[in-house]
Amino acid sequence: MKKTLRILFGVSLVLVSLWVIRTSSTFPEAVSAGKKIPGPAFFPVLLSVVLIPCGLHQAVSALRSGTEAAGRRWGSGTVNGAIVILSLVVYVQLMQWMGYALSTFLFSMYLLLRLRVGVLKALAVTIITVVFILLVFGRLFQIQLPLGELGIPW
Protein backbone atom coordinates (compact mmCIF):
# COMPACT_ATOMS: atom_id res chain seq x y z
CA MET A 1 0.00 0.00 0.00
CA LYS A 2 2.78 2.40 0.94
CA LYS A 3 4.57 1.77 -2.34
CA THR A 4 1.41 2.39 -4.38
CA LEU A 5 0.61 5.51 -2.38
CA ARG A 6 4.13 6.85 -2.86
CA ILE A 7 3.93 6.30 -6.61
CA LEU A 8 0.52 8.00 -6.73
CA PHE A 9 1.82 10.88 -4.61
CA GLY A 10 4.89 11.36 -6.84
CA VAL A 11 2.84 11.30 -10.03
CA SER A 12 0.26 13.70 -8.52
CA LEU A 13 3.03 16.12 -7.59
CA VAL A 14 4.33 16.11 -11.17
CA LEU A 15 0.81 16.62 -12.55
CA VAL A 16 0.05 19.46 -10.11
CA SER A 17 3.37 21.12 -10.98
CA LEU A 18 2.60 20.90 -14.70
CA TRP A 19 -0.86 22.37 -14.07
CA VAL A 20 0.71 25.23 -12.06
CA ILE A 21 3.16 25.97 -14.89
CA ARG A 22 0.34 25.89 -17.46
CA THR A 23 -1.95 28.13 -15.37
CA SER A 24 0.89 30.52 -14.54
CA SER A 25 1.63 30.98 -18.25
CA THR A 26 -1.68 32.87 -18.51
CA PHE A 27 -0.64 35.43 -15.83
CA PRO A 28 0.35 38.89 -17.12
CA GLU A 29 4.02 39.80 -17.38
CA ALA A 30 5.53 42.50 -15.18
CA VAL A 31 7.61 45.38 -16.52
CA SER A 32 9.82 47.83 -14.61
CA ALA A 33 11.56 50.76 -16.31
CA GLY A 34 10.85 49.21 -19.71
CA LYS A 35 12.47 45.93 -18.67
CA LYS A 36 10.69 42.64 -18.14
CA ILE A 37 10.86 41.58 -14.50
CA PRO A 38 9.57 38.46 -12.76
CA GLY A 39 5.79 38.76 -12.43
CA PRO A 40 3.12 36.78 -10.56
CA ALA A 41 4.02 33.62 -12.50
CA PHE A 42 7.70 33.64 -11.56
CA PHE A 43 7.57 32.20 -8.04
CA PRO A 44 4.97 29.44 -8.64
CA VAL A 45 6.82 28.32 -11.80
CA LEU A 46 10.13 28.30 -9.91
CA LEU A 47 8.58 26.15 -7.18
CA SER A 48 7.02 23.78 -9.71
CA VAL A 49 10.41 23.32 -11.33
CA VAL A 50 11.73 22.20 -7.93
CA LEU A 51 8.68 20.01 -7.23
CA ILE A 52 8.83 18.01 -10.50
CA PRO A 53 12.15 16.27 -9.67
CA CYS A 54 10.95 15.78 -6.08
CA GLY A 55 7.78 14.07 -7.37
CA LEU A 56 9.76 11.96 -9.83
CA HIS A 57 12.11 10.97 -7.03
CA GLN A 58 9.16 9.80 -4.92
CA ALA A 59 7.70 7.72 -7.75
CA VAL A 60 11.02 6.28 -8.97
CA SER A 61 12.32 5.41 -5.50
CA ALA A 62 9.00 3.67 -4.73
CA LEU A 63 9.18 1.71 -7.98
CA ARG A 64 12.77 0.69 -7.23
CA SER A 65 11.94 -0.37 -3.69
CA GLY A 66 10.84 -3.80 -4.93
CA THR A 67 8.23 -5.61 -2.88
CA GLU A 68 5.56 -3.74 -0.94
CA ALA A 69 6.99 -2.61 2.41
CA ALA A 70 5.10 -3.72 5.47
CA GLY A 71 3.51 -0.64 6.96
CA ARG A 72 0.24 0.40 8.52
CA ARG A 73 -2.58 -2.11 8.18
CA TRP A 74 -5.71 -0.65 6.65
CA GLY A 75 -8.56 -2.29 8.56
CA SER A 76 -11.06 -1.07 11.16
CA GLY A 77 -8.80 1.91 11.89
CA THR A 78 -9.30 3.16 8.35
CA VAL A 79 -13.07 2.89 8.87
CA ASN A 80 -12.77 5.00 12.03
CA GLY A 81 -10.69 7.58 10.16
CA ALA A 82 -13.20 7.73 7.31
CA ILE A 83 -16.06 8.08 9.81
CA VAL A 84 -14.27 10.97 11.53
CA ILE A 85 -13.88 12.81 8.21
CA LEU A 86 -17.43 12.09 7.07
CA SER A 87 -18.93 13.10 10.40
CA LEU A 88 -16.82 16.27 10.32
CA VAL A 89 -18.40 17.22 6.99
CA VAL A 90 -21.89 16.49 8.38
CA TYR A 91 -21.00 18.47 11.55
CA VAL A 92 -20.08 21.58 9.53
CA GLN A 93 -23.31 21.30 7.54
CA LEU A 94 -25.32 20.85 10.75
CA MET A 95 -23.55 23.81 12.37
CA GLN A 96 -24.60 26.05 9.50
CA TRP A 97 -28.19 24.99 10.07
CA MET A 98 -28.68 24.48 13.79
CA GLY A 99 -25.82 26.57 15.18
CA TYR A 100 -22.81 25.74 17.34
CA ALA A 101 -24.22 24.24 20.54
CA LEU A 102 -26.70 21.69 19.23
CA SER A 103 -24.51 20.51 16.35
CA THR A 104 -21.44 20.19 18.61
CA PHE A 105 -23.52 18.25 21.14
CA LEU A 106 -24.67 15.77 18.48
CA PHE A 107 -21.22 15.48 16.86
CA SER A 108 -19.43 14.94 20.15
CA MET A 109 -21.97 12.40 21.43
CA TYR A 110 -21.91 10.43 18.17
CA LEU A 111 -18.11 10.27 17.99
CA LEU A 112 -17.62 9.44 21.67
CA LEU A 113 -20.15 6.61 21.52
CA ARG A 114 -18.65 5.38 18.26
CA LEU A 115 -15.21 5.34 19.96
CA ARG A 116 -16.64 3.19 22.75
CA VAL A 117 -16.95 5.75 25.57
CA GLY A 118 -19.76 5.03 28.06
CA VAL A 119 -23.02 6.99 27.67
CA LEU A 120 -22.79 8.90 30.95
CA LYS A 121 -19.13 9.75 30.48
CA ALA A 122 -19.81 10.84 26.90
CA LEU A 123 -22.67 13.04 28.07
CA ALA A 124 -20.53 14.66 30.77
CA VAL A 125 -17.58 15.26 28.42
CA THR A 126 -19.88 16.67 25.74
CA ILE A 127 -21.68 19.08 28.05
CA ILE A 128 -18.43 20.30 29.66
CA THR A 129 -16.78 20.81 26.24
CA VAL A 130 -19.75 22.64 24.74
CA VAL A 131 -20.13 24.93 27.77
CA PHE A 132 -16.36 25.53 28.07
CA ILE A 133 -16.11 26.61 24.43
CA LEU A 134 -19.21 28.78 24.82
CA LEU A 135 -17.69 30.52 27.83
CA VAL A 136 -14.12 30.85 26.55
CA PHE A 137 -14.74 31.63 22.88
CA GLY A 138 -18.21 33.14 23.06
CA ARG A 139 -18.12 35.10 26.31
CA LEU A 140 -14.47 35.72 27.21
CA PHE A 141 -13.06 36.35 23.72
CA GLN A 142 -16.34 37.63 22.27
CA ILE A 143 -15.96 35.40 19.21
CA GLN A 144 -19.25 34.97 17.39
CA LEU A 145 -19.94 31.24 17.36
CA PRO A 146 -22.21 30.01 14.53
CA LEU A 147 -25.88 30.76 15.18
CA GLY A 148 -27.12 28.70 12.25
CA GLU A 149 -30.23 29.25 10.21
CA LEU A 150 -32.34 28.40 13.25
CA GLY A 151 -30.79 31.41 15.00
CA ILE A 152 -30.27 29.68 18.35
CA PRO A 153 -28.30 32.28 20.37
CA TRP A 154 -25.98 29.71 21.91
Place this chain on the structure above:
Amino acid sequence: MFEEILAVFRPAILFPWLLSMAFGVLIGGTPGLTATMGVALIIPVTYYMEPLAGMAMILGVSFTSIFTGDIPATLLRIPGTPASGAATLDGYELTKQGRGMEALSLDLLCSAIGGFIGILLLMAVAPPLAKFALKFTNFQYFWLGIFGLSMSAVLSAGRPINGVLSATLGLLVSTVGMDITTGLPRFTGGNMELLEGIGFIPAMVGLFGLSEVLKNVGDAKLLGKSSIPEFGRISLLRTLKIILRNKMTVLKASLLGTCVGALPGAGADIAAWVAYGMEKKTSKNPEEFGKGSIKGVIAPTSANNAALGGTWIPALVFGVPGDSITAIVLGAMLMYGLRPGPLIFQENLELVHGIFAVGLISQILLIPVGLIGIRIFGKILRMPRNIVMVIVLIFSVIGSYAIRNSFFDIYIMAAFGVAGFFFEYLDIPLPPLILAIILGPMIEDNLRVGLIKTHGGFGEFIFDPICLTLIFLILFVFFGGPVMKFFRRNKRK
Protein backbone atom coordinates in the same frame (compact mmCIF):
# COMPACT_ATOMS: atom_id res chain seq x y z
CA MET B 1 15.93 51.46 37.35
CA PHE B 2 15.34 50.22 40.93
CA GLU B 3 12.46 52.71 41.27
CA GLU B 4 10.89 51.42 38.06
CA ILE B 5 11.12 47.85 39.35
CA LEU B 6 9.31 48.87 42.55
CA ALA B 7 6.74 50.82 40.54
CA VAL B 8 5.56 47.75 38.65
CA PHE B 9 4.44 46.14 41.91
CA ARG B 10 1.67 48.70 42.34
CA PRO B 11 -1.74 46.95 42.44
CA ALA B 12 -2.89 48.92 39.36
CA ILE B 13 -0.17 47.15 37.37
CA LEU B 14 0.39 43.89 39.25
CA PHE B 15 -3.21 42.59 39.19
CA PRO B 16 -3.94 43.07 35.49
CA TRP B 17 -0.46 41.73 34.76
CA LEU B 18 -1.08 38.49 36.73
CA LEU B 19 -4.55 38.16 35.17
CA SER B 20 -3.02 38.51 31.70
CA MET B 21 -0.55 35.73 32.51
CA ALA B 22 -3.43 33.43 33.49
CA PHE B 23 -5.14 34.42 30.24
CA GLY B 24 -1.90 33.61 28.38
CA VAL B 25 -1.90 30.11 29.92
CA LEU B 26 -5.39 29.53 28.54
CA ILE B 27 -4.54 30.94 25.09
CA GLY B 28 -1.26 29.09 24.65
CA GLY B 29 -2.51 25.77 25.95
CA THR B 30 -5.54 25.75 23.64
CA PRO B 31 -4.59 24.56 20.14
CA GLY B 32 -5.86 26.96 17.51
CA LEU B 33 -5.47 30.07 19.66
CA THR B 34 -2.24 31.98 19.03
CA ALA B 35 -0.21 34.37 21.16
CA THR B 36 -0.94 37.06 18.55
CA MET B 37 -4.65 36.41 18.92
CA GLY B 38 -4.34 36.64 22.71
CA VAL B 39 -2.51 39.98 22.51
CA ALA B 40 -5.04 41.32 19.99
CA LEU B 41 -7.92 40.30 22.26
CA ILE B 42 -6.41 41.93 25.32
CA ILE B 43 -5.72 45.33 23.72
CA PRO B 44 -9.31 46.64 24.09
CA VAL B 45 -9.19 45.69 27.79
CA THR B 46 -6.09 47.87 28.27
CA TYR B 47 -7.63 50.92 26.60
CA TYR B 48 -8.57 52.70 29.85
CA MET B 49 -5.46 51.64 31.76
CA GLU B 50 -2.21 53.51 32.22
CA PRO B 51 0.27 52.66 29.42
CA LEU B 52 2.62 50.62 31.63
CA ALA B 53 -0.27 48.45 32.90
CA GLY B 54 -1.29 47.87 29.26
CA MET B 55 2.28 46.99 28.29
CA ALA B 56 2.54 44.66 31.32
CA MET B 57 -0.59 42.83 30.17
CA ILE B 58 0.74 42.49 26.62
CA LEU B 59 4.10 41.17 27.85
CA GLY B 60 2.35 38.84 30.31
CA VAL B 61 0.12 37.30 27.64
CA SER B 62 2.88 36.91 25.07
CA PHE B 63 5.49 35.31 27.36
CA THR B 64 3.09 32.87 29.03
CA SER B 65 1.24 31.87 25.86
CA ILE B 66 4.50 31.14 24.02
CA PHE B 67 5.50 28.83 26.88
CA THR B 68 2.12 27.16 27.41
CA GLY B 69 1.91 26.57 23.66
CA ASP B 70 4.65 24.03 24.31
CA ILE B 71 2.42 22.02 26.71
CA PRO B 72 0.10 20.44 24.09
CA ALA B 73 3.11 20.37 21.70
CA THR B 74 5.06 18.25 24.19
CA LEU B 75 2.19 16.11 25.46
CA LEU B 76 0.14 15.59 22.29
CA ARG B 77 2.39 16.85 19.47
CA ILE B 78 -0.15 19.60 18.75
CA PRO B 79 1.57 23.01 19.00
CA GLY B 80 -0.50 25.47 21.00
CA THR B 81 1.08 28.34 19.06
CA PRO B 82 3.20 28.42 15.85
CA ALA B 83 6.30 29.12 17.98
CA SER B 84 5.89 25.68 19.55
CA GLY B 85 6.36 23.78 16.28
CA ALA B 86 9.99 22.86 17.04
CA ALA B 87 8.99 21.77 20.57
CA THR B 88 6.96 18.91 19.10
CA LEU B 89 10.09 17.09 17.88
CA ASP B 90 11.98 15.98 20.97
CA GLY B 91 9.44 17.06 23.60
CA TYR B 92 6.81 14.66 22.27
CA GLU B 93 9.39 11.88 21.95
CA LEU B 94 10.24 12.34 25.64
CA THR B 95 6.52 12.18 26.48
CA LYS B 96 6.25 8.89 24.60
CA GLN B 97 9.11 7.63 26.80
CA GLY B 98 7.16 8.62 29.93
CA ARG B 99 9.31 11.73 30.52
CA GLY B 100 6.72 14.35 29.63
CA MET B 101 7.06 16.21 32.93
CA GLU B 102 10.85 16.29 32.61
CA ALA B 103 10.48 17.83 29.14
CA LEU B 104 7.96 20.39 30.35
CA SER B 105 9.92 21.41 33.44
CA LEU B 106 13.02 21.85 31.26
CA ASP B 107 10.90 23.78 28.80
CA LEU B 108 9.56 26.05 31.56
CA LEU B 109 12.92 26.90 33.10
CA CYS B 110 14.59 27.31 29.69
CA SER B 111 11.73 29.58 28.59
CA ALA B 112 12.22 31.72 31.69
CA ILE B 113 16.02 31.82 31.29
CA GLY B 114 15.75 32.45 27.54
CA GLY B 115 13.21 35.20 28.11
CA PHE B 116 15.43 36.77 30.79
CA ILE B 117 18.46 36.77 28.50
CA GLY B 118 16.32 38.17 25.67
CA ILE B 119 15.18 41.11 27.82
CA LEU B 120 18.73 41.72 29.11
CA LEU B 121 19.95 41.86 25.53
CA LEU B 122 17.06 44.15 24.63
CA MET B 123 18.25 46.49 27.35
CA ALA B 124 21.92 46.26 26.40
CA VAL B 125 22.23 46.10 22.66
CA ALA B 126 18.96 47.47 21.33
CA PRO B 127 20.25 50.42 19.30
CA PRO B 128 23.17 48.82 17.36
CA LEU B 129 21.32 45.55 16.65
CA ALA B 130 18.18 47.32 15.48
CA LYS B 131 20.29 49.47 13.17
CA PHE B 132 21.83 46.34 11.66
CA ALA B 133 18.41 44.68 11.20
CA LEU B 134 16.98 47.80 9.59
CA LYS B 135 19.69 47.80 6.94
CA PHE B 136 18.58 44.41 5.66
CA THR B 137 17.62 44.60 1.98
CA ASN B 138 14.77 42.70 0.33
CA PHE B 139 17.15 40.12 -1.11
CA GLN B 140 18.75 39.60 2.28
CA TYR B 141 15.30 39.00 3.78
CA PHE B 142 14.57 36.54 0.98
CA TRP B 143 17.70 34.54 1.77
CA LEU B 144 16.99 34.78 5.50
CA GLY B 145 13.57 33.21 4.88
CA ILE B 146 15.10 30.47 2.70
CA PHE B 147 17.69 29.87 5.42
CA GLY B 148 14.91 29.37 8.00
CA LEU B 149 13.12 26.96 5.67
CA SER B 150 16.30 25.04 4.85
CA MET B 151 16.92 24.56 8.54
CA SER B 152 13.43 23.18 9.02
CA ALA B 153 13.68 20.95 5.91
CA VAL B 154 16.97 19.37 6.97
CA LEU B 155 16.18 19.10 10.64
CA SER B 156 12.81 17.41 10.46
CA ALA B 157 12.80 13.65 10.75
CA GLY B 158 13.36 11.69 7.56
CA ARG B 159 15.41 12.37 4.47
CA PRO B 160 16.33 15.97 3.59
CA ILE B 161 14.81 15.60 0.09
CA ASN B 162 11.43 14.92 1.71
CA GLY B 163 11.94 18.05 3.81
CA VAL B 164 12.69 20.05 0.65
CA LEU B 165 9.56 18.60 -0.97
CA SER B 166 7.47 19.56 2.04
CA ALA B 167 8.86 23.11 2.18
CA THR B 168 8.41 23.64 -1.58
CA LEU B 169 4.85 22.39 -1.40
CA GLY B 170 4.20 24.80 1.49
CA LEU B 171 5.62 27.70 -0.52
CA LEU B 172 3.37 26.73 -3.44
CA VAL B 173 0.34 26.67 -1.12
CA SER B 174 1.31 30.17 0.06
CA THR B 175 1.00 31.50 -3.51
CA VAL B 176 -2.75 30.77 -3.52
CA GLY B 177 -4.74 34.00 -3.28
CA MET B 178 -4.39 37.55 -4.47
CA ASP B 179 -0.92 38.52 -5.64
CA ILE B 180 0.07 41.50 -3.48
CA THR B 181 2.11 43.23 -6.17
CA THR B 182 -0.40 43.04 -9.04
CA GLY B 183 -3.68 42.17 -7.31
CA LEU B 184 -4.10 39.15 -9.59
CA PRO B 185 -5.96 36.17 -8.10
CA ARG B 186 -3.76 33.08 -8.37
CA PHE B 187 -4.99 29.47 -8.23
CA THR B 188 -8.26 30.45 -6.52
CA GLY B 189 -10.55 28.73 -9.04
CA GLY B 190 -12.91 31.70 -8.72
CA ASN B 191 -13.46 31.03 -5.01
CA MET B 192 -13.77 34.34 -3.15
CA GLU B 193 -12.76 32.72 0.15
CA LEU B 194 -9.37 31.89 -1.33
CA LEU B 195 -8.58 35.49 -2.34
CA GLU B 196 -7.02 36.12 1.08
CA GLY B 197 -4.98 32.95 0.67
CA ILE B 198 -4.94 29.78 2.71
CA GLY B 199 -4.81 30.75 6.37
CA PHE B 200 -1.90 29.21 8.21
CA ILE B 201 -3.92 28.65 11.38
CA PRO B 202 -6.49 26.25 9.83
CA ALA B 203 -3.63 24.62 7.93
CA MET B 204 -1.55 24.27 11.08
CA VAL B 205 -4.47 22.97 13.15
CA GLY B 206 -5.27 20.44 10.42
CA LEU B 207 -1.69 19.27 9.91
CA PHE B 208 -0.89 18.88 13.57
CA GLY B 209 -4.33 18.38 15.15
CA LEU B 210 -6.62 16.47 12.81
CA SER B 211 -3.82 14.30 11.39
CA GLU B 212 -2.98 13.22 14.95
CA VAL B 213 -6.67 12.46 15.61
CA LEU B 214 -6.84 10.33 12.45
CA LYS B 215 -3.70 8.48 13.46
CA ASN B 216 -5.08 7.77 16.93
CA VAL B 217 -8.59 6.69 15.98
CA GLY B 218 -6.96 4.37 13.47
CA ASP B 219 -5.42 2.35 16.29
CA ALA B 220 -8.29 0.62 18.12
CA LYS B 221 -6.00 -0.86 20.81
CA LEU B 222 -4.93 2.55 22.07
CA LEU B 223 -8.35 4.19 22.16
CA GLY B 224 -9.31 3.49 25.77
CA LYS B 225 -5.85 4.30 27.14
CA SER B 226 -4.48 7.66 28.25
CA SER B 227 -3.11 9.79 25.43
CA ILE B 228 0.04 10.35 27.49
CA PRO B 229 1.70 7.08 28.54
CA GLU B 230 3.44 8.09 31.76
CA PHE B 231 3.68 11.63 32.90
CA GLY B 232 6.57 11.42 35.33
CA ARG B 233 7.15 13.85 38.18
CA ILE B 234 8.39 17.38 38.20
CA SER B 235 11.63 18.13 40.02
CA LEU B 236 12.90 21.65 39.61
CA LEU B 237 16.18 20.80 41.35
CA ARG B 238 16.89 17.95 38.95
CA THR B 239 15.87 20.17 36.04
CA LEU B 240 18.23 22.87 37.22
CA LYS B 241 21.06 20.33 37.31
CA ILE B 242 20.28 19.30 33.71
CA ILE B 243 20.25 22.96 32.68
CA LEU B 244 23.59 23.56 34.39
CA ARG B 245 25.05 20.61 32.48
CA ASN B 246 23.73 22.16 29.26
CA LYS B 247 24.33 25.81 30.14
CA MET B 248 26.11 26.56 26.88
CA THR B 249 23.15 25.25 24.88
CA VAL B 250 20.77 27.51 26.83
CA LEU B 251 23.07 30.50 26.37
CA LYS B 252 23.73 29.90 22.66
CA ALA B 253 20.04 29.32 21.87
CA SER B 254 18.97 32.38 23.86
CA LEU B 255 21.50 34.64 22.14
CA LEU B 256 20.58 33.25 18.74
CA GLY B 257 16.85 33.54 19.49
CA THR B 258 17.22 37.20 20.49
CA CYS B 259 19.21 38.01 17.34
CA VAL B 260 16.69 36.23 15.07
CA GLY B 261 13.80 37.91 16.92
CA ALA B 262 15.38 41.30 16.32
CA LEU B 263 15.17 40.82 12.56
CA PRO B 264 11.79 42.19 11.50
CA GLY B 265 9.49 39.46 10.23
CA ALA B 266 11.48 36.67 11.83
CA GLY B 267 9.71 35.92 15.10
CA ALA B 268 9.73 33.26 17.79
CA ASP B 269 8.79 30.42 15.40
CA ILE B 270 11.82 30.90 13.12
CA ALA B 271 14.06 31.51 16.14
CA ALA B 272 13.05 28.14 17.61
CA TRP B 273 13.78 26.27 14.36
CA VAL B 274 17.10 28.05 13.76
CA ALA B 275 18.24 27.35 17.34
CA TYR B 276 17.20 23.69 17.07
CA GLY B 277 19.07 23.42 13.77
CA MET B 278 22.22 25.03 15.08
CA GLU B 279 22.20 22.75 18.10
CA LYS B 280 21.74 19.65 16.01
CA LYS B 281 24.41 20.68 13.52
CA THR B 282 26.98 21.42 16.21
CA SER B 283 26.07 18.44 18.40
CA LYS B 284 28.42 15.51 18.88
CA ASN B 285 25.38 13.23 18.78
CA PRO B 286 23.09 14.63 16.06
CA GLU B 287 21.44 11.22 15.65
CA GLU B 288 19.81 11.66 19.10
CA PHE B 289 17.79 14.65 17.85
CA GLY B 290 14.19 13.81 17.08
CA LYS B 291 14.38 10.79 19.39
CA GLY B 292 13.96 12.57 22.71
CA SER B 293 17.14 14.61 22.99
CA ILE B 294 17.38 16.92 26.02
CA LYS B 295 19.27 19.49 23.95
CA GLY B 296 16.50 19.24 21.36
CA VAL B 297 14.07 20.49 24.02
CA ILE B 298 16.39 23.11 25.52
CA ALA B 299 17.42 24.87 22.30
CA PRO B 300 14.02 25.75 20.75
CA THR B 301 12.31 26.56 24.06
CA SER B 302 15.12 28.89 25.16
CA ALA B 303 15.15 30.55 21.75
CA ASN B 304 11.43 31.17 21.30
CA ASN B 305 11.02 33.11 24.54
CA ALA B 306 14.34 34.91 24.01
CA ALA B 307 13.09 35.95 20.56
CA LEU B 308 10.20 37.80 22.19
CA GLY B 309 12.71 40.15 23.83
CA GLY B 310 14.43 40.46 20.47
CA THR B 311 11.24 41.44 18.64
CA TRP B 312 10.92 44.46 20.93
CA ILE B 313 14.30 45.81 19.79
CA PRO B 314 13.27 47.22 16.38
CA ALA B 315 9.76 47.95 17.72
CA LEU B 316 10.93 50.16 20.58
CA VAL B 317 13.98 51.74 18.98
CA PHE B 318 12.75 52.35 15.45
CA GLY B 319 9.01 51.74 15.56
CA VAL B 320 9.34 48.78 13.17
CA PRO B 321 7.57 45.63 14.41
CA GLY B 322 9.71 42.55 14.90
CA ASP B 323 6.72 40.21 14.54
CA SER B 324 2.92 40.24 14.47
CA ILE B 325 2.73 40.68 18.28
CA THR B 326 4.91 43.79 18.30
CA ALA B 327 2.95 45.07 15.29
CA ILE B 328 -0.13 45.08 17.55
CA VAL B 329 1.98 46.58 20.36
CA LEU B 330 2.89 49.53 18.13
CA GLY B 331 -0.80 50.10 17.45
CA ALA B 332 -1.49 49.98 21.19
CA MET B 333 1.32 52.49 21.88
CA LEU B 334 -0.22 54.91 19.41
CA MET B 335 -3.57 54.29 21.14
CA TYR B 336 -1.98 55.35 24.45
CA GLY B 337 -0.67 58.52 22.79
CA LEU B 338 2.95 57.31 22.70
CA ARG B 339 5.32 57.62 19.77
CA PRO B 340 7.32 54.41 19.29
CA GLY B 341 10.74 55.13 17.85
CA PRO B 342 14.00 56.77 18.96
CA LEU B 343 12.17 59.66 20.66
CA ILE B 344 10.48 57.33 23.15
CA PHE B 345 13.85 56.97 24.91
CA GLN B 346 13.81 60.75 25.54
CA GLU B 347 10.11 61.45 26.04
CA ASN B 348 9.04 58.33 27.96
CA LEU B 349 12.22 56.91 29.44
CA GLU B 350 10.37 55.83 32.61
CA LEU B 351 7.92 53.80 30.54
CA VAL B 352 10.77 52.16 28.63
CA HIS B 353 12.47 51.24 31.89
CA GLY B 354 9.11 50.01 33.19
CA ILE B 355 8.75 47.75 30.14
CA PHE B 356 12.24 46.36 30.78
CA ALA B 357 11.36 45.75 34.44
CA VAL B 358 8.07 44.03 33.55
CA GLY B 359 9.88 41.90 30.97
CA LEU B 360 12.47 40.74 33.52
CA ILE B 361 10.00 40.07 36.34
CA SER B 362 7.62 38.27 33.95
CA GLN B 363 10.29 35.59 33.55
CA ILE B 364 10.35 34.98 37.30
CA LEU B 365 6.54 34.96 37.49
CA LEU B 366 6.44 32.60 34.51
CA ILE B 367 7.78 29.77 36.66
CA PRO B 368 4.87 29.51 39.19
CA VAL B 369 2.28 30.44 36.54
CA GLY B 370 3.79 27.88 34.14
CA LEU B 371 3.79 25.16 36.80
CA ILE B 372 0.07 25.76 37.39
CA GLY B 373 -0.48 25.64 33.62
CA ILE B 374 1.40 22.34 33.32
CA ARG B 375 -0.70 20.81 36.13
CA ILE B 376 -4.03 22.02 34.72
CA PHE B 377 -3.37 21.11 31.09
CA GLY B 378 -1.51 17.96 32.09
CA LYS B 379 -4.63 16.69 33.86
CA ILE B 380 -6.93 17.68 31.03
CA LEU B 381 -4.69 16.06 28.43
CA ARG B 382 -4.24 12.82 30.47
CA MET B 383 -7.77 11.68 29.84
CA PRO B 384 -8.33 8.50 27.79
CA ARG B 385 -7.30 8.86 24.18
CA ASN B 386 -10.78 8.46 22.67
CA ILE B 387 -12.11 11.33 24.80
CA VAL B 388 -9.06 13.57 24.21
CA MET B 389 -9.22 13.01 20.46
CA VAL B 390 -12.86 14.06 20.23
CA ILE B 391 -12.14 17.19 22.32
CA VAL B 392 -9.09 18.00 20.16
CA LEU B 393 -11.25 17.56 17.07
CA ILE B 394 -13.93 19.96 18.35
CA PHE B 395 -11.30 22.53 19.36
CA SER B 396 -9.65 22.16 15.96
CA VAL B 397 -12.98 22.88 14.26
CA ILE B 398 -13.90 25.84 16.46
CA GLY B 399 -10.31 27.20 16.46
CA SER B 400 -10.22 27.10 12.65
CA TYR B 401 -13.63 28.76 12.40
CA ALA B 402 -12.86 31.45 14.99
CA ILE B 403 -10.04 33.16 13.08
CA ARG B 404 -12.23 34.49 10.25
CA ASN B 405 -15.69 33.24 11.23
CA SER B 406 -15.47 31.07 8.13
CA PHE B 407 -16.86 27.58 7.56
CA PHE B 408 -14.55 27.34 4.57
CA ASP B 409 -11.56 27.42 6.94
CA ILE B 410 -12.91 24.28 8.62
CA TYR B 411 -12.78 22.49 5.27
CA ILE B 412 -9.24 23.83 4.77
CA MET B 413 -8.35 22.39 8.18
CA ALA B 414 -9.92 19.04 7.23
CA ALA B 415 -8.08 18.95 3.89
CA PHE B 416 -4.74 19.68 5.55
CA GLY B 417 -5.52 17.13 8.25
CA VAL B 418 -6.06 14.35 5.72
CA ALA B 419 -3.00 15.48 3.74
CA GLY B 420 -0.93 15.57 6.94
CA PHE B 421 -2.04 12.05 7.84
CA PHE B 422 -0.90 10.68 4.46
CA PHE B 423 2.29 12.78 4.46
CA GLU B 424 3.31 11.28 7.78
CA TYR B 425 2.54 7.81 6.45
CA LEU B 426 4.82 8.57 3.49
CA ASP B 427 7.57 9.99 5.79
CA ILE B 428 7.11 13.54 4.50
CA PRO B 429 7.80 15.89 7.46
CA LEU B 430 5.07 18.39 8.35
CA PRO B 431 6.98 21.27 10.06
CA PRO B 432 8.67 22.55 6.85
CA LEU B 433 5.26 22.62 5.15
CA ILE B 434 3.65 24.82 7.79
CA LEU B 435 6.70 27.08 8.16
CA ALA B 436 6.73 27.57 4.36
CA ILE B 437 3.05 28.57 4.39
CA ILE B 438 3.85 31.18 7.07
CA LEU B 439 7.05 32.48 5.45
CA GLY B 440 5.95 32.11 1.80
CA PRO B 441 4.41 35.58 1.33
CA MET B 442 7.40 37.27 2.99
CA ILE B 443 9.88 35.31 0.84
CA GLU B 444 8.06 35.96 -2.45
CA ASP B 445 7.37 39.63 -1.72
CA ASN B 446 10.96 40.35 -0.81
CA LEU B 447 12.23 38.58 -3.91
CA ARG B 448 9.89 40.44 -6.24
CA VAL B 449 10.16 43.86 -4.59
CA GLY B 450 13.95 43.43 -4.66
CA LEU B 451 13.83 42.63 -8.35
CA ILE B 452 11.59 45.65 -9.02
CA LYS B 453 14.15 47.84 -7.26
CA THR B 454 17.01 46.42 -9.34
CA HIS B 455 14.89 46.42 -12.55
CA GLY B 456 15.21 42.66 -12.80
CA GLY B 457 18.96 42.58 -12.08
CA PHE B 458 20.13 39.51 -10.17
CA GLY B 459 23.58 40.94 -9.26
CA GLU B 460 22.64 42.14 -5.76
CA PHE B 461 20.59 38.98 -5.30
CA ILE B 462 23.77 36.98 -4.96
CA PHE B 463 26.83 39.25 -4.91
CA ASP B 464 26.18 41.02 -1.65
CA PRO B 465 28.20 40.15 1.46
CA ILE B 466 25.17 39.31 3.63
CA CYS B 467 23.41 37.42 0.80
CA LEU B 468 26.60 35.46 0.13
CA THR B 469 26.92 34.64 3.84
CA LEU B 470 23.32 33.44 3.97
CA ILE B 471 23.77 31.40 0.75
CA PHE B 472 26.88 29.83 2.27
CA LEU B 473 24.93 29.02 5.45
CA ILE B 474 22.11 27.44 3.40
CA LEU B 475 24.62 25.31 1.48
CA PHE B 476 26.26 24.39 4.76
CA VAL B 477 22.90 23.32 6.20
CA PHE B 478 22.40 20.88 3.31
CA PHE B 479 25.94 19.75 2.60
CA GLY B 480 27.91 20.65 5.75
CA GLY B 481 27.31 17.29 7.40
CA PRO B 482 28.32 15.05 4.45
CA VAL B 483 31.32 17.28 3.58
CA MET B 484 32.61 17.23 7.15
CA LYS B 485 32.10 13.46 7.32
CA PHE B 486 34.08 13.11 4.08
CA PHE B 487 36.97 15.16 5.44
CA ARG B 488 36.94 13.30 8.76
CA ARG B 489 37.06 9.96 6.95
CA ASN B 490 39.98 11.12 4.77
CA LYS B 491 41.80 12.42 7.83
CA ARG B 492 41.46 9.05 9.55
CA LYS B 493 42.75 7.25 6.46
